[in-house]
Amino acid sequence: MRIGIWGAGDIGRSLAYRLAVTEYTSKLFWINRDPEKIKARIVDIESGLALCPKCESIIGVNQADAGSLIEDTDVIVISIGRKVEKDESREDQLEYNRVACTESVIPTLKDYHGIVLVISNPVDLIARHIYLESGLPRERVFGLGTLVETARLQYYLASYSVPKARHRDVNAHAIGPHNDMFVPVVPPNYIEGIKLLPRELERKVELARSEVICCPKRVKVDNRSTQHPVIEGIHLVLKAISEDSAAVLTVSTLDIESPDSLFYSMQCKIGRNGISWRRSSNTYNEVIQGELVEAVKALRKLI
DSSP: OOEEEEEESHHHHHHHHHHSSSSSOSEEEESSSSSHHHHHHHHHHTTTGGGGGOEEEEEEEOOOOOOOOEESEEEEEOOSSOOOTOOOOOOGGGHHHHHHHHHHHHHHHHHOSEEEEEEEESHHHHHHHHHHHHHGGGGGGGEEETTTHHHHHHHHHHHHHOOOOOGOOOOOEEBBBTTTOOEEEOTTTTTTBOOOOOHHHHHHHHHHHHHHHHHHHHHBBTTBOHHHHHHHHHHHHHHHHHHHHHHEEEEEETTTTTTTTTTTEEEEETTTEEEEEEOOGGSSSHHHHHHHHHHHHHHHHHO
């Protein structure tokens, strides 16, 4: 699969190295406004391609010239813009990142036939902006959303079990906005063979939710932000696209019932053509639905 990476910040650089060693990447296009910034990194990756399973080349592209090469990609990962600094929120980046996408990304995507995966924050609002302004089909524009929150939720819930369960075996996920108002969805038997009483379940879910909210701040040391779960989340999404696997992942997609075209995370099936199914909110219980309604109301105020 031919993949484009747009941006050369911490995520863009880490992603270039990660994708070069996957089984599904045949060619990488790395787009940036300053090609000199990525020149040395490209040389570094190129010198190891003989050790990679499938990647044949990595090509640096000036974003001013991206339009001539974008049709050679199957997927574009958008990671341009400002990162979240210490004591800032994701929403603080909205205006800068929206302008950056408007000026460079969106004009290039007008006739794009591939899939657009948005990483730039605030991801729900940037994905919505790109979808509305580019005119691309809704199934082919989506954000990474609460995939990282889902992974963290599973990790912390697993750590509370005795004996400790494998986090991969935890049946739980996070839906709603990619901010502190995400909604944890955790059944009483989230670990097979163990069923918690309601009060104990509520206590553990709230504890895990608090840990998930605090995690990004604990990670931010020396002005570095979360990388590993983001990169691995992107990898899972791209793997699902490459294999056309209909993998169910919590990503930020269009709510077609929203009058203002809101994007937020729900469980979705992802394959070669993008999103083929989005779980309806009315399939959750009344408590989850109520929390989701309030979270979406708060998100609506930001548009």
